[in-house]
Amino acid sequence: xxxKKIYKSMHNVHTVVTMEPAIKLNNLTKRYTFKILALKxxxxxxxxxxxxxxxxxxGAGKSTTxxxxxxxxxxxxxxxxxxxxxxxxxxxxxxxxxxxxxxxPDFYPYLTPIDTLNYLGNLRGVDxxxxxxxxxxxxxxxxxWADTRVGSFSKGMKxxxxxxxxxxxxxxxxxxxxxxSGLDPKGMAEIRQLINKLKHEKTxxxxxxxxxxVQQIADKVALINKGEILAYDTMRGLxxxxxxxxxxxxxxxxxxxxxxxxxxxxxxxxKDIKLTDVKHYLLIFQGETEECRxxxxxxxxxxxxxxxxxxxxxxxxxxxxxxMIQ
Amino acid sequence: MSTVSDLSQLMxxxxxxxxxxxxxxxxxxxxxxxxxxxxxxxIIPPALGEAYPNADEFIQFFAQFANxxxxxxxxxxxxxxxxxxxxxxxxxxxxxxPVRRRTIFVGKFLSAFLVSAGVLAAYYMxxxxxxxxxxxxxxxxxxxxxxxxxxxxFTLMSVTFLISTTMKSTLAASVIVFALFFLxxxxxxxxxxxxxxxxxxxxxxxxxxxxxxxxxxxxxxxxQDFGAFQVLIYHPTVRTALLVFAGYAIPSLALAYxxxxxxxxx
Numbered sequence: 001x002x003x004k005k006i007y008k009s010m011h012n013v014h015t016v017v018t019m020e021p022a023i024k025l026n027n028l029t030k031r032y033t034f035k036i037l038a039l040k041x042x043x044x045x046x047x048x049x050x051x052x053x054x055x056x057x058x059g060a061g062k063s064t065t066x067x068x069x070x071x072x073x074x075x076x077x078x079x080x081x082x083x084x085x086x087x088x089x090x091x092x093x094x095x096x097x098x099x100x101x102x103x104x105p106d107f108y109p110y111l112t113p114i115d116t117l118n119y120l121g122n123l124r125g126v127d128x129x130x131x132x133x134x135x136x137x138x139x140x141x142x143x144x145w146a147d148t149r150v151g152s153f154s155k156g157m158k159x160x161x162x163x164x165x166x167x168x169x170x171x172x173x174x175x176x177x178x179x180x181s182g183l184d185p186k187g188m189a190e191i192r193q194l195i196n197k198l199k200h201e202k203t204x205x206x207x208x209x210x211x212x213x214v215q216q217i218a219d220k221v222a223l224i225n226k227g228e229i230l231a232y233d234t235m236r237g238l239x240x241x242x243x244x245x246x247x248x249x250x251x252x253x254x255x256x257x258x259x260x261x262x263x264x265x266x267x268x269x270x271k272d273i274k275l276t277d278v279k280h281y282l283l284i285f286q287g288e289t290e291e292c293r294x295x296x297x298x299x300x301x302x303x304x305x306x307x308x309x310x311x312x313x314x315x316x317x318x319x320x321x322x323x324m325i326q
Numbered sequence: 327m328s329t330v331s332d333l334s335q336l337m338x339x340x341x342x343x344x345x346x347x348x349x350x351x352x353x354x355x356x357x358x359x360x361x362x363x364x365x366x367x368x369i370i371p372p373a374l375g376e377a378y379p380n381a382d383e384f385i386q387f388f389a390q391f392a393n394x395x396x397x398x399x400x401x402x403x404x405x406x407x408x409x410x411x412x413x414x415x416x417x418x419x420x421x422x423x424p425v426r427r428r429t430i431f432v433g434k435f436l437s438a439f440l441v442s443a444g445v446l447a448a449y450y451m452x453x454x455x456x457x458x459x460x461x462x463x464x465x466x467x468x469x470x471x472x473x474x475x476x477x478x479x480f481t482l483m484s485v486t487f488l489i490s491t492t493m494k495s496t497l498a499a500s501v502i503v504f505a506l507f508f509l510x511x512x513x514x515x516x517x518x519x520x521x522x523x524x525x526x527x528x529x530x531x532x533x534x535x536x537x538x539x540x541x542x543x544x545x546x547x548x549x550q551d552f553g554a555f556q557v558l559i560y561h562p563t564v565r566t567a568l569l570v571f572a573g574y575a576i577p578s579l580a581l582a583y584x585x586x587x588x589x590x591x592x
Contacts (some may be wrong), residue, residue: 073591095423122334125328
C-alpha cells in the first residue's frame with residue numbers, strides 16, 4: 001500500500017504523519033449477471049481533504065461504486081479501500097470514520113429523528129450523543145420535527161435526516177449519493193451551502209446527476225460511463241483536455257459574403273463557420289490557448305473579415321460531460 | 327468516538343428492534359387475539375349450559391390453539407424481519423455503519439424470537455391464571471407445554487428467517503410463511519395420514535406434542551377406520567419432535583445466515 005507522507009514542522013521537531021488516500025479503488029469490477037457488467041475494472045484515488053464529484057448518466061456505475069464503498073454489495077473483482085482499510089476485509093474499521101447518504105434513504109417509520117440518531121449514534125459509539133444530535137438536527141433544519149415519527153416525513157425531510165445521520169459522528173469522509181435529491185430549490189441551496197462549508201474540513205465524494213451542483217461544489221470531477229472512468233481531473237484540467245476543438249461566437253459589421261466565408265474556412269485552424277443570426281456566426285476551430293485565439297482573431301481581420309466581436313464559448317461541465325459520454 | 331464492541335452493538339440492535347414491535351400494531355393484534363381466544367373459552371361452556379372442564383383439560387384446551395398462534399406469531403414478527411430493510415430502503419441507513427452483518431442478523435433474530443416467546447408466555451400465563459381462578463389448580467405440565475411451544479416457535483422462526491432472507495417483498499414473504507405452515511404442510515400431513523404414513527418429516531405435525539405433553543398417559547400413534555380409509559392419528563414422541571425441530575431449525579438458520587451475509591442491496 002502506498003503511503004503519502006506529510007512532514008509537519010513544529011518547534012524544530014519533524015514528525016511524519018502517514019496519510020492513506022481517503023478512497024482508493026483498484027481495478028474494481030462488478031458483474032451482476034452474465035450480461036450486466038456494471039463496473040469494468042475502475043481505479044480511482046481520492047486524497048484526504050478533496051471534494052470530488054462523481055458524474056455519469058443512469059446506469060453508468062455510480063451507485064454500484066458507492067454501494068461497494070459502503071459495503072452494501074461486494075465487488076466481483078478488485079479492491080476498495082476507505083482511509084486505508086479494505087472494505088471487504090475490515091468493514092467495521094473501514095466505515096468507522098465514514099458518513100454516507102446512499103440513494104434516497106428510508107428510515108424506520110416508528111422512530112423519531114432523535115430515536116433514529118440515538119440508534120445510529122449508539123451503534124457508532126458517538127461521544128456526547130445528545131448534544132451532537134441537537135447540533136446535526138439544527139444543521140439540517142430538522143429541529144422542529146425532532147420528536148415526530150419519521151413515518152410522516154416527506155422525501156425531502158428524509159433526505160435531510162439522511163444527511164444528519166451521515167454527519168452525526170463527525171466523519172473524516174463523506175460519501176453522498178445525490179444529496180439534494182427530493183429537496184425543493186430552497187432546500188437544495190441550503191444543502192449545497194452546507195456541503196460547501198463542510199468541504200473545508202472533510203473529504204467529500206459526491207455523486208450527482210445535477211451538473212450544476214457538481215460544478216458548484218466539487219474541486220475535482222470523476223466522469224464515469226458504462227462502468228469505466230472516462231476522466232478524473234480538476235474542472236480546469238478536464239476543460240483543457242477537451243478543448244482542442246473550441247467554439248466562439250463572432251459578430252461582423254456586415255453579413256459575410258460567400259467569398260468571405262470561404263476565406264474564414266480556409267484558415268488552417270478553422271474547422272467550420274455557421275450562420276446563427278444576422279451578422280452572428282458560430283466559429284469552430286482547433287486551438288487550446290488564449291494566444292491561439294488572439295492569432296486567429298488578428299489573422300481574420302487581416303484577411304478582410306469585418307469582425308466586431310469575438311466571444312469564445314466557455315467549456316462548462318455540461319459540455320465536457322456530453323462530449324465525454326458520447 | 328469510542329470503539330463499540332459487537333456485543334454492545336447487538337444489544338443496541340435488539341433494543342430498537344423490540345421498540346419496533348412495541349410501537350407497531352402487530353404486537354397489539356396478537357395480544358388482542360389472545361384475549362379473544364380467552365374470552366371465547368370462558369364464554370362458550372356456560373353459554374352451552376356446560377360446566378368448565380377440570381384443571382388439566384382446561385389448560386389443554388388452551389394449548390391446542392398454541393400451534394395456530396405460533397404460525398401467526400412467526401408470520402407477523404419474523405416474516406418481514408430481513409426483507410423489510412432491503413425492500414423499503416432502511417438498509418441504506420443501517421448497513422453502511424461499522425456493524426458486522428452477523429451482529430445485525432443475530433440482533434434481529436433474537437429480538438423477534440424474544441418478543442414472540444413473550445407473547446406465547448403471556449398466552450400461557452393468561453391460561454394459567456384463568457385455570458387457577460376456575461379450578462384452583464394449574465398442572466405442572468403447563469410449563470413443559472410452554473417450553474415445547476417455544477421450541478416449535480424457534481423452529482418455525484428459523485424457517486421464516488430463511489424465507490425472509492430469500493424473498494424480495496415483505497408481502498410475499500408473509501404470504502409464503504403463512505401458506506407454508508398453515509396450508510402446505512397441513513395438506514402434506516393430511517395426505518400422508520390418510521394413506522397410513524407417519525408424517526415425521528413434516529414440521530407442523532410435531533406441534534401435537536405441545537398438547538400431548540399434558541395428557542396422561544402420553545398418546546400413541548394409532549390407526550382408525552374412517553369408512554374405506556384407515557387414517558393414521560399421529561402422535562410423535564417428545565424426542566422425535568425435538569429431533570425434527572433441530573432438523574429444521576439448524577439448517578434453516580445456517581442457510582438464512584449465509585444468505586443474509588451474501589445478500590446485496592441492489
